[in-house]
Amino acid sequence: MSVWNPRTVVVGVDGSQESIRAANTAAGLAKATGAKLIITTVVRPPEGWWGVVGSPPPATALGDALADAQKEVLDTTVNALDLSGVDYDTDEEIGDPASRLIAVCESTDADVLVIGKHGGGLLKRVVLGSVAHHLVHEAPCPVLLVP
Numbered sequence: 001m002s003v004w005n006p007r008t009v010v011v012g013v014d015g016s017q018e019s020i021r022a023a024n025t026a027a028g029l030a031k032a033t034g035a036k037l038i039i040t041t042v043v044r045p046p047e048g049w050w051g052v053v054g055s056p057p058p059a060t061a062l063g064d065a066l067a068d069a070q071k072e073v074l075d076t077t078v079n080a081l082d083l084s085g086v087d088y089d090t091d092e093e094i095g096d097p098a099s100r101l102i103a104v105c106e107s108t109d110a111d112v113l114v115i116g117k118h119g120g121g122l123l124k125r126v127v128l129g130s131v132a133h134h135l136v137h138e139a140p141c142p143v144l145l146v147p
Helices: 017-033 059-080 097-108 122-138
Strands: 008-013 036-043 088-094 112-116 143-146
Touching: 008 017, 008 059, 008 097, 017 036, 017 059, 017 112, 017 143, 036 059, 036 097, 059 088, 088 097, 097 112, 097 122, 112 122, 122 143
Parallel strands: 008 036, 008 112, 036 088, 112 143
Antiparallel strands: none
16 A cells, blocks of 8 residues: 655645635645645736726836735735745746646646635635636646635
8 A cells, every 4th residue: 555645735825714724734734744835826917907097007017016916925824824844935926827826736746736715705716716626627636625
């Protein structure tokens, strides 16, 4: 009988309580198995984020806004976890959440992807619920959904 011993655990986070629970589960799994933990946040640039009227802001403004949002999500998540004894990295991605998480799993040869079933708020629940659904069917590794 062989024992599953993951070497790399990827967790997708968005700053919601659901994603922090997923990150806590992933950190516990990484600590118990000695696996590397990769805490990943993905921001999807909103279409027309400057509004309906007016000219778009400079491209650097969008980049700065996204970088600030990602740093806040990662800081909030890392501060909420007990990462003592865990080898971990943080990863910031921009694009389609499901596609980027799949790419991270592929590039790190992840053994498991941990995600929350939903994000926070009604709109996020619809969007992230569909992300979770997509990942369960398309991820290159097992997916652990945390309620």
